[in-house]
Amino acid sequence: MTPVMWEYVRPEAVAWAAFIFLVGITFAGALIAVLPRNIIYNVFGLATCILGVAGLFIFLGSEFLAMMEILIYIGAISVAIVFAIMLSQPLHLTIPPTWRPKLYLSFAVSAAVFVSFSIIVVRTPWEEALLRSDDWTVLRLGRLLLTRYELLFELISLTLLVAIIGAIITAAALGSGRGKEVK
Amino acid sequence: MTPAAPNDYVLGLALLTMGLPLLAFFLVFFLTRRSVGLSCFISLACSAVPLLCAWSLLLGHWRMPVPLLWEVVWMSSGGATATFGFLLDPLSLLMLTIVTSISFLVQVYSLGYMAGDPGKGKYYAFLSLFAWSMISLVVASGLLQLYIFWELVGLSSYLLIGFWHHKFSASEAGKKAFVMTRLGDLGFFLGIIVILLHLGDLSILGLNQNAALKLGPGLLTASALLIFCGVVGKSAQFPLLTWLPDAMEGPTPVSALLHSATMVAAGVYLVSRIFPFYQASPEALAVVLAIGAVTMLLSSTMAMVARDIKQVWAYSTVSQLGFMLMGLGAGGYFAGVFHLTTHAAFKALLFLCSGVFIHHFGTNDFFVMSRSGARGLKAPMICLSVAGAALSGVWPLAGFFSKESVMGVLAGLSNPLWLVVGLLGAAMTAYYTFRLLFVMWRPCESAEDPLHGGGHGEHAAWAYWVMVLPLIALAVFTVFLGWGGRGLEAFLRWHQEGVAEAHHGWLVWASVLVVASGVGLAWLEFGRAGAAQAGFLSHLPALERLFARRWYLDDLYRLLLDYVVYGFFSRLFTINDRRVVDGGIDGFCRGTAGAGWLLSFLQSGLLQFNLFSMVLVIALVGLYFLLV
């Protein structure tokens, strides 16, 4: 590639292209995460979608959150889901096709929600705050987490702890047949 | 005439009189019912003290200047206040004395009569309750208090009439008495409500003084007639008179109490209690007069054919009550009250004497008694004759004077019909009373074997004498009470000095003649030697059957019950119950179950179905708020 070529390529156009690409993989991933009946495809779809969303986060100005997104969703949750699939769902069993009315109904309901919320989005007169700071640093984020949102931070940590303990107990005790067996 | 407040001494006496019987009831009923001796002692003691109190009150306030009133406010609502307390004036003092005396004598008598009955403790408890209700009714200062105790009197008489409740007829009779008197009490209660609404004052003094001024004539008559409904029920007047003869199912001392001083007397007492109120409405008095007359005639005819000794006295009570009401209705306040007083004495005596015979021979049929040797019991026999003569109005016994004063009032009316009716009633009374007496004195010669057994002939002598002593006390009253008429009249008519009821010289002879003819007829048919002992009515079988069946009043009630109450209302209510109430509830239940069944589809166990509903509702609510 020659430098001349770069001069013709405007940064806005690159940004547009990147944006469209990200949107594309987000929704493609989302659809893959929802539509196919094979559960493994869904997980990959979810991962793709998360990548797109992380990219959008960069567009929205927060590289830190984009990293966290990838770390948590792809690194932790998707892997956990894959483990769960391996532990539970026998992939060789075919799943019977979805009952048609249910399919239509879920489309209709989702569409209704979409329409309803779209109207909200369109109708609401969004207004910018009068004074806006542009301090996007991670430093400030950390400060806030340990000062103003200290309590929430502790709470979320506690929630995670409890969730993990609960998950262990649920998976270990309830699942191991010590609970009442149901056909 | 403003009432005065009683001093502490009088207050104490009055409260003692009112409170002790209730105390006795609670003690006996809840604590000592099982031990008979103790129960009798408590009850008698709590009956003797009020007796003394009542007599001392009466004698202490002879010729009292103003009534004594003592009240506590029970509740106050808007303009109306309900008070409890007592009102002592000549009428209530006299009645109080009568009630306490008779109830004490009856309690003494019951010692012998009820000897050996397993329920004696309970019996005495009920007697105390009865006495308490009647005493409180008599001294009541307001109509509401009077009504409450009026109902309590009804309740306790129900309990006593049905005392031998294991006997079907007794429990039926108690029920009948209760229901029929309740029917009248409904009218009474409505009358009280009318007065309360339009006058706002239920006190007896206020009613007597102000009612005529404040109520319109129509309203006055209406309320007076409504209250008279209660009197009709309680005093067994036409058309509610059949419960009283049936009430004979109770123990005989109870009948004595019921017929002389309590229960039935309460009705007449009520009319005389608010007599000025009645006087303000001539129409109401006319109705009282007419009802009294009809009742007297009807029940006298019934008494002429009865063979049960207690039935005869029961009919005679009804007819004498009718006679009192005639006196009151004709405007003779004193005449009615005087006859009530003397009647209490001799009617109690009659019943107590009959009780001795019944107790002794174990039967109620006086023909059988006579054949079994009733003449042998000298003292009761003499007492019975004295009382019977008093009932017929033989000179110089109590009944003669009081009947005479009622006749005097009747003669004062412009329409001679009432006097004729009164004389006719007197003749019939003399006839049926002496019919019974002659039968008792002269047992039929063609008797089969004397009947023994079944009774309590072998009873201990103490029981006999315990029963005879009250008889003698009452007989003394029966003989001498009539001579006290003048003094009593002055006492009762304190506020209208010098108003004497007109006396008609010829009237005395007329009534003596009438009584004599009745007695003579009875003698011809029953008393003379070799008499067939069959009344002239036996030649008129249709009439006899009519009288014996109580003029078919009971059958009429039966028909009314069958066709109107059971046939119409009950069926209507049954249909209502089945279709509307049951159907409604069934429908409601079915609706609930159906709705639950429908809703259970929502609980399909399908998680996503619930999610559908949830999200759909959220979307629709969002749309609604956005679009509206």
Place this chain on the structure above:
Amino acid sequence: MNSLNTYLFMALLLFCIGLLGLLKRRSLIGMLISVELMLNAAGLNFMAFNRFLAPDPAVGQVMVLFIMGIAAAEAAIALSLILALFRKIRSVNVEQARQLKG
């Protein structure tokens, strides 16, 4: 590209796709994936407001961090529940878990 509504509509679309999956999938794991999508949509929404409207850009990020925390906890619990359920009914099909049928 640089307008609030664009991002809001994207978040909404993402949310509705997640909702569609939540309603339609019978596999519990599939439903869990859909829920993750919806949570992401919420996070995207927060970030969009943060970017275009909010006075302090740190606040929205904190919120998104919390959402992630919640999502992690939810995933842990949900997966363990799914495992427990699978051991009971040998299936992760939500239509077979009907013990609560009325």
